[in-house]
Amino acid sequence: xxxxxxxxxxxxxxxxxxxxxxxxxxxxxxxxxxxxxxxxxxxxxxxxxxxxxxxxxxxxxxxxxxxxxxxxxxxxxxxxxxxxxxxxxxxxxxxx
Amino acid sequence: xxxxxxxxxxxxxxxxxxxxxxxxxxxxxxxxxxxxxxxxxxxxxxxxxxxxxxxxxxxxxxxxxxxxxxxxxxxxxxxxxxxxxxxxxxxxxxxxxxxxxxxxxxxxxxxxxxxxxxxxxxxxxxxxxxxxxxxxxxxxxxxxxxxxxxxxxxxxxxxxxxxxxxxxxxxxxxxxxxxxxxxxxxxxxxxxxxxxxxxxxxxxxxxxxxxxxxxxxxxxxxxxxxxxxxxxxxxxxxxxxxxxxxxxxxxxxxxxxxxxxxxxxxxxxxxxxxxxxxxxxxxxxxxxxxxxxxxxxxxxxxxxxxxxxxxxxxxxxxxxxxxxxxxxxxxxxxxxxxxxxxxxxxxxxxxxxxxxxxxxxxxxxxxxx
Numbered sequence: 001x002x003x004x005x006x007x008x009x010x011x012x013x014x015x016x017x018x019x020x021x022x023x024x025x026x027x028x029x030x031x032x033x034x035x036x037x038x039x040x041x042x043x044x045x046x047x048x049x050x051x052x053x054x055x056x057x058x059x060x061x062x063x064x065x066x067x068x069x070x071x072x073x074x075x076x077x078x079x080x081x082x083x084x085x086x087x088x089x090x091x092x093x094x095x096x
Numbered sequence: 097x098x099x100x101x102x103x104x105x106x107x108x109x110x111x112x113x114x115x116x117x118x119x120x121x122x123x124x125x126x127x128x129x130x131x132x133x134x135x136x137x138x139x140x141x142x143x144x145x146x147x148x149x150x151x152x153x154x155x156x157x158x159x160x161x162x163x164x165x166x167x168x169x170x171x172x173x174x175x176x177x178x179x180x181x182x183x184x185x186x187x188x189x190x191x192x193x194x195x196x197x198x199x200x201x202x203x204x205x206x207x208x209x210x211x212x213x214x215x216x217x218x219x220x221x222x223x224x225x226x227x228x229x230x231x232x233x234x235x236x237x238x239x240x241x242x243x244x245x246x247x248x249x250x251x252x253x254x255x256x257x258x259x260x261x262x263x264x265x266x267x268x269x270x271x272x273x274x275x276x277x278x279x280x281x282x283x284x285x286x287x288x289x290x291x292x293x294x295x296x297x298x299x300x301x302x303x304x305x306x307x308x309x310x311x312x313x314x315x316x317x318x319x320x321x322x323x324x325x326x327x328x329x330x331x332x333x334x335x336x337x338x339x340x341x342x343x344x345x346x347x348x349x350x351x352x353x354x355x356x357x358x359x360x361x362x363x364x365x366x367x368x369x370x371x372x373x374x375x376x377x378x379x380x381x382x383x384x385x386x387x388x389x390x391x392x393x394x395x396x397x398x399x400x401x402x403x404x405x406x407x408x409x410x411x412x413x414x415x416x417x418x419x420x421x422x423x424x425x426x427x428x429x430x431x432x433x434x435x436x437x438x439x440x441x442x443x444x445x446x447x448x449x450x451x452x453x454x455x456x457x458x459x460x461x462x463x464x465x
Contacts, residue, residue, distance in 0.1 A: 033218050034216060053337070
């Protein structure tokens with residue numbers, strides 16, 4: 001993860017945290033990219049927020065399915081080498 | 097479009113431990129020249145297709161590296177468009193020829209993917225998604241979302257997905273360059289490791305090394321395959337930005353352009369090399385290209401209407417699934433394979449369909465005698 005990119009991206013977090021949407025379609029990733037290896041298996045979903053759709057990882061091993069109500073939250077999104085930044089970003093969790 | 101294929105070549109595809117990226121490029125270049133009975137000096141320019149040598153082995157500046165395979169160092173350009181790099185390099189070459197700047201050029205694509213772990217390859221290939229808005233995505237995951245949407249809308253079955261892999265492995269048996277020469281069964285696909293629900297290991301095209309080259313010319317020649325037309329279209333890189341999750345709009349638009357450009361009708365097409373990076377991708381493609389209606393691609397495949405001898409032969413080379421998918425080479429290999437296929441009389445008019453990412457780029461070429 002590039003620190004400058006990370007610094008730019010984190011400025012948008014406040015716009016997302018707490019935002020609620022509905023899962024349109026989802027899958028479970030069991031063979032992830034190396035930076036997401038520690039999170040597998042994780043859900044990956046297209047989420048609708050009214051008129052707009054975005055893609056997110058689900059938190060932890062939570063299984064997301066179509067129609068689930070979800071909420072955006074801040075979580076670790078990547079774990080790289082020891083000397084690199086631990087990446088945080090927006091994931092979605094089920095609203096119970 | 098007055099462009100002929102003077103010669104073509106494809107290296108073996110597979111896990112080629114003993115081969116370097118540049119040795120693959122060199123083999124394809126030399127073999128294509130031999131096939132065309134041309135000297136290196138006859139090539140006025142070269143168009144190079146490669147997705148990720150910078151990531152795989154920190155090797156950039158491929159246009160110059162390939163140019164130095166020729167004693168006269170012809171002008172050379174490297175083109176990258178994810179898995180559609182090969183067909184985009186074809187278009188760049190065709191436009192250069194049509195401009196009148198050159199009369200004879202070479203397109204050569206190659207990828208060396210097997211020197212890194214499968215997890216590193218997954219990371220490298222995921223760079224074809226939007227890395228700022230699709231964090232944690234993988235290509236199996238993105239196509240899994242398309243598969244789930246297709247299953248929901250059209251009741252596409254596990255057996256229909258598996259039938260794509262079974263058919264393409266069967267076709268690859270007669271392709272000496274193919275990575276796999278082994279039949280697989282519906283049951284083996286269904287029981288293979290789950291990668292991203294509902295896609296399993298044998299739904300996925302393999303990681304491959306390989307290269308392919310074609311020589312194109314506007315010089316008048318007889319008895320050679322002709323490029324009749326092409327189309328190219330783009331769409332949102334992110335799946336979330338698409339108007340549909342059950343079809344790829346870019347494929348539909350590129351197909352319409354190619355048919356118009358070539359003056360060919362769908363009914364004339366006898367064979368097609370399709371971008372089957374995943375089994376669902378072939379089902380989407382044969383529907384989006386208009387060979388079958390929405391939701392009919394799966395049943396048609398299971399009923400062997402796309403197998404050699406069927407309504408239209410889909411992926412006679414084995415496709416990406418059976419022949420292999422060295423990313424930068426794939427779009428060029430499709431043209432090289434169809435050139436041979438047409439020259440030996442297996443089809444008069446055929447189509448190549450190459451996709452970048454999860455459908456943000458689509459290219460269609462139509463070839464004939």
